[in-house]
Amino acid sequence: MSFKDIFEKYWPFMALGFWFAYKWWNSKRIVTLLPDLKRNGAQFIDVRSAAEFANGNAPGTINIPLPELGSRLGEISNSSPVVLCCASGTRSGMAKLLLRKKGYLKVYNIGTWSKLLT
Numbered sequence: 001m002s003f004k005d006i007f008e009k010y011w012p013f014m015a016l017g018f019w020f021a022y023k024w025w026n027s028k029r030i031v032t033l034l035p036d037l038k039r040n041g042a043q044f045i046d047v048r049s050a051a052e053f054a055n056g057n058a059p060g061t062i063n064i065p066l067p068e069l070g071s072r073l074g075e076i077s078n079s080s081p082v083v084l085c086c087a088s089g090t091r092s093g094m095a096k097l098l099l100r101k102k103g104y105l106k107v108y109n110i111g112t113w114s115k116l117l118t
Contacts, residue, residue: 058116
């Protein structure tokens with residue numbers, strides 16, 4: 001079986017693997033940037049639901065659930081970095097897309113909120 005045959009047969013699994021690898025690598029990269037982001041006045045936004053946030057959160061994070069994010073943009077400064085988190089990184093990824101679309105330039109998705117505890 002050639003590489004082309006393997007690729008044609010398994011490309012969806014390979015793409016999924018690359019996606020998970022990218023999410024892992026990007027999250028690690030942002031964790032290393034945290035000290036600099038904090039020094040630069042980063043805002044930490046947790047986009048989980050209020051109930052999820054009440055069950056556990058990282059100190060200093062602000063809870064703006066993803067469905068409310070569009071109507072609460074006035075609470076987020078456009079001039080300082082924004083670090084987003086949620087339970088797995090999926091909702092914070094969607095929040096990052098929304099903020100970038102609204103003109104926020106320094107937006108980071110750290111993934112799960114527990115990574116802010118490091």
